[in-house]
Amino acid sequence: VGITVRNIATTVEMSQIQATLLTKISAVIKSNQKLEDDLVCARYTLEHQAQELDRTRREARTDGLSGVANRKDFDATLKYWLSKAKRTNEEFALLLVDIDHFKWINDTHGHSAGDRVVAGIGKFFRDRLRDNDYVARYGGDEFVVLMADVDLEAAIRVSEQIRLEGEQTNFDCGTYGE
Numbered sequence: 196v197g198i199t200v201r202n203i204a205t206t207v208e209m210s211q212i213q214a215t216l217l218t219k220i221s222a223v224i225k226s227n228q229k230l231e232d233d234l235v236c237a238r239y240t241l242e243h244q245a246q247e248l249d250r251t252r253r254e255a256r257t258d259g260l261s262g263v264a265n266r267k268d269f270d271a272t273l274k275y276w277l278s279k280a281k282r283t284n285e286e287f288a289l290l291l292v293d294i295d296h297f298k299w300i301n302d303t304h305g306h307s308a309g310d311r312v313v314a315g316i317g318k319f320f321r322d323r324l325r326d327n328d329y330v331a332r333y334g335g336d337e338f339v340v341l342m343a344d345v346d347l348e349a350a351i352r353v354s355e356q357i358r359l360e361g362e363q364t365n366f367d368c369g370t371y372g373e
Contacts, residue, residue, distance in 0.1 A: 242307055258332040260310050261317030269331035276329075276341055288350030290340040290357075297336035315366035323357060 256268035264272065276287055294316060301309040316338065320330040329341040340357075342350055 220353075221238060235346070238345065258317070261312040261332045261338075262314065263317045263320060264329065264331035264332065266333055269333060270332070272329055272341065276297050276343075285344060286346055288342040288345050288347070288354075289338075290342070290350070291333070292338040294336040294338075294359075311368045315364075316361075318365075319361065320357075323360070 256265060258265040259264070273289075279285065280287060294312065297309060297312070300312055313332070313336075316331070316332075320338065320340065324340065325343070326332055327343040329343075331339050333339045340354075344351060345353070
């Protein structure tokens with residue numbers, strides 16, 4: 196006669212062991228579910244914190260008015276571009292741009308008009324430069340542009356084109372479209 200699970204004699208002691216095991220297994224399953232929920236929450240929190248950290252880093256290196264890089268970011272970026280140029284012998288150009296008559300704009304139309312001009316100039320550069328070029332606000336009315344992979348003649352040509360387009364652009368700073 197073969198012994199099977201069905202015909203094993205159950206004793207009170209076996210029933211107690213079975214009940215204890217089922218209780219422990221149930222507790223482990225509940226604990227595991229809680230740990231899985233905790234892990235989901237922790238992953239979500241970490242992802243949210245990482246996004247917040249990225250946003251904070253971008254804000255710390257972006258000029259609030261112009262939307263381009265700020266002076267702090269420019270200093271670090273220029274150091275990188277110079278080191279890279281030494282290693283690879285790649286040429287780049289650095290343009291310093293000063294807004295003509297900026298003090299007059301502020302004095303005549305107010306600082307909010309000057310702020311609109313700065314914002315417009317930031318957009319002006321972002322719309323005209325290549326993805327691998329770089330623009331930063333250097334000071335109040337000064338911007339700096341780094342152009343990658345250009346020789347002197349190309350840099351002069353592009354800077355002149357930017358100057359001419361800038362002269363023809365209305366940054367709409369005044370009440371009547373000045």
